[in-house]
Amino acid sequence: MQKLIKQILTLCLAIVIMAANLSANSAAASSEYASMSGFVYDSESKETLIGATVYLVGSKKGAYSNKAGFYSITDIEPGKYTVRVTYVGYEKLEYDVTLKKGQSFKKEIFLKSAAVSTNTVTVTAEREVEKRQITVSKINVPIQQIKEIRIGGESDVFRTLQLLPGILTSSQISSGLYVRGGSPDQNLVLLDDAVVYNPTHLFGFLSTFNSDAIKDVEMLKGGFPAEYGGRMSSVLSITQNNGSQKEVQGIGALGLISSKLSLEGPLPGTDGSWFIGGRRTYFDLLTSLMSEDPENPLPDFNFYDLNGKLTFNLSPSDKLFVSGFQSADALQYDTYGVNFRMDIGNRLGAIKWTHIWDDNFFSDVIVSGSHYFNKFKGDQTGYEFLINNAITDYSTKIKTEWLVNDKLTVKSGFEYTNFHFQYLQNYSGDTDSTQQGGGGQTNLNLFDNNYSAYLQTNLQANQHLSFQLGGRANYWNLSDQFTVDPRAAARYQFNEGFAIKVAWGLFHQNLRLATQPDFSFFDTWMPSDTSVAGPGRSDQYIFTVETNPMEGFDLNVDLYYKKLHNINELNDKSLEGETVADVLFFGKGRAYGAEVFLQKKYGRLTGWVGYGLGWIFAQFDTINGGREFSPKYDRRHDLKIVAQYKINDSWDIGGTFTLQSGQPYTGASSRFQTKLPGQNYGDGKTVPSQRYGLRLPASHQLNLNGSYKFKMFGLASRVILDIYNVYNRRDIWFRYYNTQSETTTVEDVKLLPIIPTFSIEVKF
């Protein structure tokens, strides 16, 4: 392995040297060629558009706009061209341009939103540019589609991503993403380039991301390039709306679970924009109006989230973004001398400066802070218990992108993050005694610093073959660990409609999450300290086939194999701890499988059919007698169908259908009765058989939605009807053995029944 890493690093170095040479040649030749660059905007709001395709017809040259909305095409032969610009949900734009020798042509592009993107040229243009994309397992779900896919009346990013093949859940009521055998903590979740740690509401039912505040969602299910690091499985990168630069506008919606309001507009006195969006549930407000039975009080519960962003266009080459995000869930209950309060939340702030140094050199500097906490304080007639867990990071990232020439792109970056971890559990009865030590207390207070640097190159060797090579070096201060993550990918384009990709890489993760798979109650992040044998690591091997079986459809088939080293599970029998190893078990795992993803992005009918076939295995010396087992989220077959149909300008209908192998559960082979001293009856216990060795019946669910657009008091409005679980399939959440009496019974706890919901949305 060491040898391989050395070879990869040598190769990267060679590429950089080659890049320098090519750059020199490029500079010499620059006078012979022209270049073209600029930003792509929504014509109404002047919101930058991410992932728009800019293509010079007939030249085989083109580019996608990046996360700043910036595109750049270099090494263009002088001459007259038709520029074609396309983007999902927008009208195709074409215009002619004449480029001269040595010209650096700046062009801001404005696209008009369209009801339906139907044209096949859109697909053709995208395919031309797609040929340059080497990154594997990357999926961009258009935000319009995310807004249309609703579960229980709420459109939700995580719920939508769960409808992709290879992304599993621990149950229908959990929004946690289990990507190709990885647990949710192995996903790098970025909001405007800052890390979000536990982005869930309702103890995991919904994600904290308000779809009205988001403009782009990019999911990398595996084999991600060196520019991303710190996680073993996947990357989810979410970009918030910049806000309209043209006029103040807003959108409000009333729903069953929550209501939301977003406002945006131009920044007065400057070239820029602002956006603010909020969402709040009102369960607590409703219960406060109801007359309560004092003997059966209802718990008080609420959640909210708030997104905000300021965008300053400082100059044609400089943009400054200030982003903020806050979410909180609170639950309070008081009855019969038992009372508790639980608070869970995220806070995040980020400042990003984007500077375009030249047509072909681009940089980002990001300074961010992120904080996640969960707190629980309970009191049972004077006996107190307390949980107070948190992770806080302060991070600085410098990223550069150098389009050396038409064939070669070099990305590099440096990241520094300061972490503070807090893990406090006090069951001693006296929460004031936290600092005094003694039984029933875990009080870990750890600090860590992480330094990372990466280099990544994309090289188009010829018309058919492209490479992506890179490496990422990490140093963690607390455990004094240095790791290197080599990453490599290649793409071979056989013909217009058929390409294969391969990817390999090592992915280290120093952070660990102590969590239960079913609920996000007390998820606690910890570093790998000196008690742990280094960070976790995954080795990923991915093979992808990309093809277009018929016009308008993309078909991807992915095969993957993932080895997981030094992963962890919560030791839920641990009563106290002084180190990370005291509260976690450590083991290893592997996952492999195949995914088929047939997607239609354009036309009246959009959506996808996804199928995943996967195996996941884990082995811990201290679990299941040391024998290998499949974790709870292992599902052999996983079929998902998503469809949205635009009937006309007023009516849209859609639906989602999932069919999955039943979830594994642990059976039992016999029972016994324990009796502590003085007990006359005792407690029945079962002796488990193979951990998660049995499967529940298959799980399936159909959700339908329909919406109608109309004018209300002159304002564009929409009513939305959702039916969750249309045919009332009560899947089993979990199965357990009831040993309360002498007769053992098998009990199933069922999931939610059919839930129709109605919501209304008004734009102003």
Next chain:
Amino acid sequence: MQNIKLIFLSLAVVLLLASCGDPVPTDYIEEIYVEAYLLVGEPIQNIVVAKTQPLTSTFDYSKSLYRDATVVIKGDGREFNLKIDASGTDGFYYEDKDYLVKENTIYTLEITTPDGKVVSGKTTTPQDISWIDRVPKPLQFPKDTLDPETSDPISWTKSKDVDYYLISVKCLDTLDYGKYLDDVPDTEMNRPIERPWTDNEGYFNDITNWGFIPNTNSKIVWAIFKWFGPHETAVYAPDKNFRDWFIQNQWFGRYDENLTSVNGAIGVFGSAAVIRDTTFLLKNQP
């Protein structure tokens, strides 16, 4: 188009395969179960050796017991050959009731079943403890059951190297509350404490309720009482084996191998120092 048809055909096959769940298993694997606690200052008794039973049949505690195993405890420089409580369900005991388990002493357990299987375990008895603040007697249950006030704490001395203590409250008479008081009407004779969770199946099966205290003092948690009336309150200073099995007993319905302390079987060979006291819980309304 042919490709698409093939894909959908494949998916249809998958649907068929995926639609099957495993039936609930009925396989039975017999295992030996041991529950043995040595209490400092008390005779060696209640050493239970049993077989686990099938899930498909009605559980019978009496039938699960091994009555013909050889059970030997060694420690304190002696060897104790135990006898079975032949007719009852109390398990094995040492005939000489004058021998009391000593504190800070290592004891080992060796069990040989009739078919030659050997089970062993080892415990070190904790240092003895004593009361500092006893449970008040009588003890008045708060008048406001929805918002009961906090009581004065009870407390005890620390046992060396023990950070976790167990409290048990055993109702000594669940039927005749009024018998112990003057001027009580007949309707007050049987007095369980009603709470929303007392409807749970099996809640009143056991007359003893337990609590876990990582401290040497505790307020009285009223929810530990199931009935009004006379109670025995005991505080245990358990060794790690006892503590782990308590966690198994109270928190987990499924056996966890990390909580067992005997070799060759499921279960516990643990010990504890114990203090006991009695109290009378008066109901909240006269």
